Amino acid sequence: MELGPGDDAAIVRAPGGRVVATTDLLVEGRHFRRDWSPPYDIGRKAAAQNLADVVAMGARPTALLIGFGAPPGTAVDWVDALCDGLRDECAQVEAGVAGGDIVRAEAVVLAVTALGALDGPAITRSGARPGDVVAVAGRLGHAEAGVELLSAGLREPADLIDAHRRPRPPYATALRAREFGATAMLDVSDGLVQDLGHIAESAGVRIEIDGAAVPVPPVPDGLRLALTGGEDHAFAATFPEGAELPAEWRTIGRVVDGPAEVLVDGRPYRGGGWDHFRLP
Amino acid sequence: MELGPGDDAAIVRAPGGRVVATTDLLVEGRHFRRDWSPPYDIGRKAAAQNLADVVAMGARPTALLIGFGAPPGTAVDWVDALCDGLRDECAQVEAGVAGGDIVRAEAVVLAVTALGALDGPAITRSGARPGDVVAVAGRLGHAEAGVELLSAGLREPADLIDAHRRPRPPYATALRAREFGATAMLDVSDGLVQDLGHIAESAGVRIEIDGAAVPVPPVPDGLRLALTGGEDHAFAATFPEGAELPAEWRTIGRVVDGPAEVLVDGRPYRGGGWDHFRLP
Structure with missing residues (x-):
């Protein structure tokens, strides 16, 4: 990407003049359980399911944007491990985390948007x-x-x-x-x-x-x-x-x-x- | 956009070979209250805050992706009005809703990602x-x-x-x-x-x-x-x-x-x- 977190928005390269974009909303207790999965794995999986959507279009994943909601008492270690998981899964396809938003919420909520570049026709x-x-x-x-x-x-x-x-x-x-x-x-x-x-x-x-x-x-x-x-x-x-x-x-x-x-x-x-x- | 909802991902034009992207997570009770705002206005505002981020980069908004979580009893009319609000705000800048994800959640949660095209240098x-x-x-x-x-x-x-x-x-x-x-x-x-x-x-x-x-x-x-x-x-x-x-x-x-x-x-x-x- 050209510009990551820290401005109003990220800037991501889209070489073919088109960008593939998909979003998923993951809610604690429904899409993941903290007693079933460590935070690192929750991050890996959240990234994987969106990166897979991009790849399934015939596109190359370029960046993830993350919206993260958590109760105020959430341990920083837990959040760090989740972010590590997101980043490591991105690294599998040479993509990166381009930006995000963090808010207080009753339960852990993770909104993941993946972007991808199309080097040829899409596979729909x-x-x-x-x-x-x-x-x-x-x-x-x-x-x-x-x-x-x-x-x-x-x-x-x-x-x-x-x-x-x-x-x-x-x-x-x-x-x-x-x-x-x-x-x-x-x-x-x-x-x-x-x-x-x-x-x-x-x-x-x-x-x-x-x-x-x-x-x-x-x-x-x-x-x-x-x-x-x-x-x-x-x-x-x-x-x-x-x-x-x-x-x-x-x-x-x-x-x-x-x-x-x-x-x-x-x-x-x-x-x-x-x-x-x-x-x- | 070239391809809207209904495939693994949407395809959005990015004429300058770069795309601007930003995401916000909005949680009921924290970012909006259903007793303070009708759903149409919640949609307008959720779209506006992301479209404004894109415009603030010197980019032209092209598409929104929406992640929507709601309790099972949520009235369809309520959701329809929210979506009308999202679409009408997009229409202010000739953007469209490109796709989304709908899930069950305890509270209403709205994840909005906005994409934009850069016709010149970004304004950072x-x-x-x-x-x-x-x-x-x-x-x-x-x-x-x-x-x-x-x-x-x-x-x-x-x-x-x-x-x-x-x-x-x-x-x-x-x-x-x-x-x-x-x-x-x-x-x-x-x-x-x-x-x-x-x-x-x-x-x-x-x-x-x-x-x-x-x-x-x-x-x-x-x-x-x-x-x-x-x-x-x-x-x-x-x-x-x-x-x-x-x-x-x-x-x-x-x-x-x-x-x-x-x-x-x-x-x-x-x-x-x-x-x-x-x-x-």
Whole structure:
């Protein structure tokens, strides 16, 4: 960035003359729990979910802006660790924290805005075409498995708990998706079926998923979690048939002519997904 | 904008290859009260304070991103009116709402990010030079007078109550500040003396204010309110001596060599200003 915190606004470079921008509001008790996650991980995750949105547009993240609300008694150490997490996640994609606002609030509230630069055409949700393959990069259902374990009072297996605390979006391979010919892309934040539904609706196509091809977490009910669990911030994309994809991408289905819907093994999947207004 | 809500992120034009970005987090009970302001005005004000930050950089606002948290029982009409307010304020400067996020929260929380395009050099806080004049455009102390009336249980005079509910930053003349030669600019959000202090510190200059030249609200303690009250989002700027300023700008002082401080009638002013972490 050209100018960081300390003026009325930050100045961020936007080389292609366009900027990609996305915002999320995270509320304590709903999007994170201080008894489930250390502040560093809360910061990592808050940054990750917005950076993943930028990358899913085919853009390169450049900067985060943070709005932070906290009760007056919040420990400075806690806030410092959160900021470290935000910065370290930004460093994964060579972005930086450009500015922010800090206010008093009843609960911890974190508003994260991510900006990105477009070096070429955007990869939107509407570009999927019949004949394309559907592929995913990254973990599915792991974060949700972690939430279910934590909700049951468990603290292991550690890798599933960690998956909830700190998603690991495969930024590098997603940043190359345009090279591989991606026609549509998004990050899986609400659940694979629900999110692919956004591509189906935007592009006016049917998406057929092969359940056996979907990578699942190592738990008994793995496929359900992989199809409906959000927050791993895997990337799901469509590519022309025959596209040569690196090993990080796993082909799980195809795009066909038909009504805008997602079928799993030939049937609509009614397992649910994240509802932004559901009660916990 | 090129692409609005509905994808992973919005795409906003940034013609000069740079984007100005700023974010504010507004919390019910602290930054606004639902019993003091109708939702339309809360929206207008939330947009205004961010658009004013963008304009104060010498940039043209292009888009807002909104993070909105509310209790589940919040009436849809209330939210609609808030959004109308956000949009109508954006329309004042030909910007639009590019996207957002809506979540459940205990209290109403509003995270507003504003983006802007730079058609020339930014007007930062550090550009003030000894010899410059200091001028303000817009109202000072009116919003704070309104807060004091509301706090005392009063509902008039209406123009002061309205000043609290809905600031009227003089966007048009501030958007032309570069033409008039502005060397530094900001919007007065925390109080004139405190905010001019930011220019004094950034530029390493002393600012001398002539109390008799400061426009004051029509209340007994007008000068105190004009010097310390925030939230009118007037613009304060420095211009080279002799600059021909339109009538909206009122010269109130000058920039001189000296330690980084603000003097009012030759003395430091100890009246206070907005503290982002004070208890109400």
